[in-house]
Amino acid sequence: MKYPVYSPHFVGKEKEYVNDCLDSTWISSKGRYIALFEDAFSQFVGVKHAASVSNGTVALHVALIALGIGPGDEVLVPTFTYIASVNSIAYTGATPVFVDSEPEFWQIDVADARRKISAKTKAIMPVHLYGQACDMVAIMELAREHNLLVVEDCAEAIGSMVEGAHVGTFGDISTFSFFGNKTITTGEGGMVVTNNDEYAEMVNRLKGQGLAANREYWHDLVGFNYRMTNICAAIGYAQLEGIGQILAKKKEIAVWYKEELVNLALNVHAEREGSVHSYWMVSILLRDKNLRDPMRRFLRENGVETRPLFHLSHEMEMYKEDISYPVAEDLSTRGMNLPSYPDLGRQDVANICALIRKFMLVEANK
The missing domain is CATH 3.90.1150.10 (Aspartate Aminotransferase, domain 1)
Structure with a gap:
């Protein structure tokens, strides 16, 4: 194919940083590039905490779990989205409740979301599609009015802004994807971001098999193996330098x-x-x-x-x-x-x- 729909763009030090991982032997989920990438990404987005994970889908899953979403809850989500948004809700045992889209900008229709709210509605998941941002001002007003948690799916929206603020800074918790066709890539990878200390701590524990905070190799909740590798973080860190x-x-x-x-x-x-x-x-x-x-x-x-x-x-x-x-x-x-x-x-x-x-x-x- 002469013109593929997408192809990764390597901007500088990806090979250098990956070779550094190989030379150091830190190739799994520990190593200096994990923290470097997380810190640089949180600064780029303008958020307090960033936790790297193995892909964008698990980022959504662990974000929802950290918020306490589970069986009996309903989560508003656009039907017009990549299936990972919806699957992540189903993983928790919660019910996805579908919402229509805006005709001009293609994002979640806030008026329709309002009509879909029930006594079981616990959260809304705006998905910033194709790089255009949702109407986060209206969504946050709706969330405050009905006491809803907000999970922003920013998989396709690195660099997207609303009223001067990066998407992902409005909701309670937000996620990004670094798949090979995303604006920056780690091959496979994702990030969970939040300004909430408790949510950030829970995400970090959940992604690492539920490891206890103050006891070595002791696990006190059911967690997952959702960690990003140092090699992937090295690629992401280099990509972010050229964002x-x-x-x-x-x-x-x-x-x-x-x-x-x-x-x-x-x-x-x-x-x-x-x-x-x-x-x-x-x-x-x-x-x-x-x-x-x-x-x-x-x-x-x-x-x-x-x-x-x-x-x-x-x-x-x-x-x-x-x-x-x-x-x-x-x-x-x-x-x-x-x-x-x-x-x-x-x-x-x-x-x-x-x-x-x-x-x-x-x-x-x-």
Whole structure:
């Protein structure tokens, strides 16, 4: 594939730091890069505590457990999200309660969330999709009004801001992912962040098999082996050193796409006023849903990989519902992600957009 939908971008000292791990023999879940990465990430986001974990899904799981979410509880979550958001709720024994999306920015619909609150609702999980931030001001107002815990899923939103604050700093606890296709990567990895001392302590205990705080090799709660390795942390620490360069390039790529795709029957993912869209993925909505899959096939045949927007969680067998979520259903059938990796050049984007124009011209003349 000439243009993959995503490819990691290594910015500097990844090999140097990994080789340092190998030379030191600290390759598992202990070593100096764990603390270096956690400290640097907490400073970047602007939060008191950051705990590294083995991937973004377990970050959500351990965050929910730390908040005391469990059987009998309900957690509001958008149906339009990657399935990990929903699965993590199910892992705890709690019930995911699905919420529709906003038509313009594609994030959780706060008005619909309000309608879904019941006596069992304990938390809300806003998911910052594709680099655009949720309306955290409205979500926090709703949470305060109904005494809800807030778990921000920031897997796709490193660098996304709301009113000058990084996403992940609004909720009670928040999570990030560093999978290979994320803005910065550790290969596999995640981070749990919070300003709450008790939640941070619980996350650190839970991710390390429930180890007691003051007794060596003594475990006094059921925990998990969710720790990040020193090698992964070394890669993440190097990636974070170049985060400004990566985010600037991704913003530039989004601008190029917007310039190249003008006057076509599609829309590029909008940026909410007062927020900063980090453009993890540059995503588009075709005005005719019947063209989405044929366009994807045409682009693939010409060396351009794309991804459809997420399938809806409530349509999957384990969470099947007969309830309609009209906005989410519309978005899911009309949208796709375009190649968005930082090594793309202006000419690469022009080439991709020329293929899109060619396809749409042929379709218009049928």
